[in-house]
Amino acid sequence: MVGVVLVQNTTWTQAAKVVDVLEKNSSLNWQALRDIDDETMWQWLRPAGYFRVKARRLKFLAHFMAGFNDSLTSLFSLETTELRKQLLGVNGIGKESADSIVCYGANRDVFVVDTYTKRLFSRLGWVGQNASYDEIQLLIHNSRAKDKNIFNEFHALIVRHAKEHCLKRPNCEGCPVNFCSKVGI
Ligand code: SF4
Incomplete structure (x- = not known):
């Protein structure tokens, strides 16, 4: 799901660099994404481009996940139409991003x-x-x-x-x- 935001308007190669950085800094989890300060986040997200916008979108997504106790199992227990609807309600998640999560994440x-x-x-x-x-x-x-x-x-x-x-x-x-x-x- 993080990758879906990072890859917007760039290549997966660039997005993957940021995923690696987040992982190395033990920040590839929803709690950390909510807590990281903006400056740090911008620095880490630079390789993926549009880093300020993407940082904000990741925060929105992380806050959205808090509503599901940060549990993908809980999120993905939603029926497909409802899952898509909920994801589309997250600022910065458009149809392509929502469907990528529904398809590759929830396996629908x-x-x-x-x-x-x-x-x-x-x-x-x-x-x-x-x-x-x-x-x-x-x-x-x-x-x-x-x-x-x-x-x-x-x-x-x-x-x-x-x-x-x-x-x-x-x-x-x-x-x-x-x-x-x-x-x-
Ligand atoms: S699909 Fe059509 S337009 Fe595209 S490369 Fe092939 S022939 Fe050309």
């Missing part, structure tokens, strides 16, 4: 929509360029693949594809998605 059948997914799906012509998060997610949720293992694999493949071929400026040569209508854009 939820597909996480990210920038890579939006880009690929729109280039494939499956959704419009301005398609909403919910619209894209529904497309997958209404498909035959309703299993978290399939969702996870699909998501991992999309990320890989987006890094190897479907970059911001697409590298279409040799792209395995040979039915893409946007080849050559």
Whole structure:
């Protein structure tokens, strides 16, 4: 859950550096995150960028967890819709972040929509360029693949594809998605 906040607008490599620092300082727990002073937190969070915003968001998340006695078991005992709703109520936790926690943390059948997914799906012509998060997610949720293992694999493949071929400026040569209508854009 901490990683979900840290990785916002950066790479996992940068977010992981902060996770390591928190761990080394015995601060990868909700109580410590509530207690750490701002200056220390900013210093530790610098590698992940937007460190002031992320520090504030981690504090919000840690205070939210206090309502569950800092227990993930307690939080994850909520039914999926309620869990998502509660997470979305935390300042700084948007749909992608909430769904990442619901999917990877609570292990529920939820597909996480990210920038890579939006880009690929729109280039494939499956959704419009301005398609909403919910619209894209529904497309997958209404498909035959309703299993978290399939969702996870699909998501991992999309990320890989987006890094190897479907970059911001697409590298279409040799792209395995040979039915893409946007080849050559
Ligand atoms: S053909 Fe180009 S635009 Fe289409 S999916 Fe492949 S890399 Fe992306």
